[in-house]
Amino acid sequence: xxxxxxxxxxxxxxxxxxxxxxxxxxxxxxxxxxxxxxxxxxxxxxxxxxxxxxxxxxxxxxxxxxxxxxxxxxxxxxxxxxxxxxxxxxxxxxxxxxxxxxxxxxxxxxxxxxxxxxxxxxxxxxxxxxxxxxxxxxxxxxxxxxxxxxxxxxx
Numbered sequence: 001x002x003x004x005x006x007x008x009x010x011x012x013x014x015x016x017x018x019x020x021x022x023x024x025x026x027x028x029x030x031x032x033x034x035x036x037x038x039x040x041x042x043x044x045x046x047x048x049x050x051x052x053x054x055x056x057x058x059x060x061x062x063x064x065x066x067x068x069x070x071x072x073x074x075x076x077x078x079x080x081x082x083x084x085x086x087x088x089x090x091x092x093x094x095x096x097x098x099x100x101x102x103x104x105x106x107x108x109x110x111x112x113x114x115x116x117x118x119x120x121x122x123x124x125x126x127x128x129x130x131x132x133x134x135x136x137x138x139x140x141x142x143x144x145x146x147x148x149x150x151x152x153x154x155x
Contacts, residue, residue, distance in 0.1 A: 029095050035074030035110055044074070044112050053130040055122065056094075057114040057138070060138050070110040075103045081116035090115055093127040098127070104135060106142040137147050 035041060048061035064070060075094050077087040094113050105111075113131070 012138075014070060029099055033070055033072055035072045035112065040110070041074055041076070041112060044110050046116075047111065048110075049132045051137050054124070055116050055119055055130050055132060058117065058134045058138070059112040059114065060129065060141055061110050062142065063108040063110055070106065071102060071105050071107055071111065074110070074112040075115070076112060077115040077119075078117075081119045086119060086121070087108040087115070090122060090127070093122060093124050094121070094131070096124060097128045097131050101132065101135065104140060108143060111137070 035044070044061045045059055047057035051058040063072075064080065073095070075091045077090055079087075081087050081090065098111075
C-alpha cells in the first residue's frame with residue numbers, strides 16, 4: 001500500500017500475509033499445521049506419492065497412526081525458483097490456498113509443495129488453479145498413501 005493510498009476495508013494494515021497480496025484475510029495458519037522439521041521433509045519426500053502440476057510438485061503422505069494431527073503443509077522453494085521476493089510471495093500464496101481448501105482435504109495427511117525452477121510471477125488464481133487440480137488425486141490417495149513415522153525413519 002502506498003503512503004497516499006487509503007486502507008481498503010476488511011484488510012489488515014500490516015504488510016504481511018493476505019492483506020499484502022490485496023486479498024481478504026482467511027484466518028490463521030498455526031504451527032500445528034506446518035511441517036517444520038527437516039527430518040519430516042526428508043521422510044515425506046522419500047516415501048510420499050508425487051503429483052505433478054505446471055509450477056509445483058506435490059508430495060503427499062499419510063501421517064503415522066501415533067501422530068493423529070491435522071493435515072500439515074510444508075513448502076520448499078529453492079533459489080532456482082527465483083529471487084527471495086518471488087519465493088516468499090509464492091510461499092504466501094500456497095499457504096493462502098491451503099487455508100482456503102484445508103477443509104476439503106482428509107485429516108492426518110502431510111503435504112509438501114515443491115516449487116519448480118524459474119517460476120513466473122504468479123497470482124493466487126494461478127496457484128489455486130494449479131494446486132486445486134491435485135485435490136481429487138490427493139483424496140484418492142489418502143486411504144492408501146504410505147504411512148511415515150519420522151521418528152522411525154531417523155533411527
